[in-house]
Amino acid sequence: MISDVLSWLSCPHCATALSPAAPSGSPLRCEEGHSFDVARGGYLSLLTGSGTAGTADTPAMVADRAAFLAAGHYAPLADLLADLAADAERGVEEQTCVVDLGAGTGYYLARVLEAVDRPGIALDISKHAARYAARAHPRIGAVVADAWAGLPVRGRAASVLLNVFAPRNPSQMRRVLHPAGRAIVVVPEPEHLRELIERYGLLAVDDRKPERLRAQFADRFEVAAEHPLRRTLTLDAAEVAQLIGMGPNAWHADAARVTAGAEVTFAVRAYVLAPR
Ligand SMILES: C[S@@+](CC[C@H](N)C(=O)[O-])C[C@H]1O[C@@H](n2cnc3c(N)ncnc32)[C@H](O)[C@@H]1O
Ligand SMILES: [Zn+2]
Incomplete structure (x- = not known):
């Protein structure tokens, strides 16, 4: 719930602390008097202006993602993240939280909090994703915010910062991470979903190159460890359509064309990054 994480959030306008609503149900306020409502869906919007809303997942994408992940196809990645996160936060004595940047439905964060x-x-x-994330685990506070703006999170708040197939903002990630904590960043490898890319002419995303990721983070983080993870998924036609529909290809491919199941390569790499 939002109340679990309020002490680590900050006002997106003036960066001062947010105070609990009193009486409950009234808006949250910062020290300068900016106020924010918790939506009925249980999430808090700390978005300022229009944000880069064009990149927000749509209701259909989020529904496909929730259904696909619930079937457990990516559970090995969730398990890996849980192990890496438990290791990463062991060095941090202070009260901190786990932050997931671009959390989607909260699937991985919920597993990590176990x-x-x-x-x-x-x-x-x-906000469609945030509505799911708010329900994904009792200790999750779901916040609508733009990764390209200043994150509405206090400095050193996170002992673990997750970033899974999502926009990366190294300077904000560094600020929010506790100096003894770790960022865990997951990116697809070139073979990821290869069969679907070939069969349906999907986008092959260019930023998959490991050198790019290293260069992007080089000023602020060093790579402490890398964990490649590879599986072959056996999917039926409905699952193939969900997998296409939940990602960037939802904008380009016509999932209705999917009439057959497929054996699909799952290939990703998790980087454990230590702040410099
Ligand atoms: C490919 S999904 C990954 C979601 C989740 N990490 C997962 O793996 O299930 C990318 C997510 O990034 C979010 N996103 C896109 N642009 C964003 C931005 N500028 N700031 C924050 N989140 C953004 C999308 O709404 C979407 O939920
Ligand atoms: Zn404020």
């Missing part, structure tokens, strides 16, 4: 007994902040620019 292994890490701290509150979790799910940040995403999509």
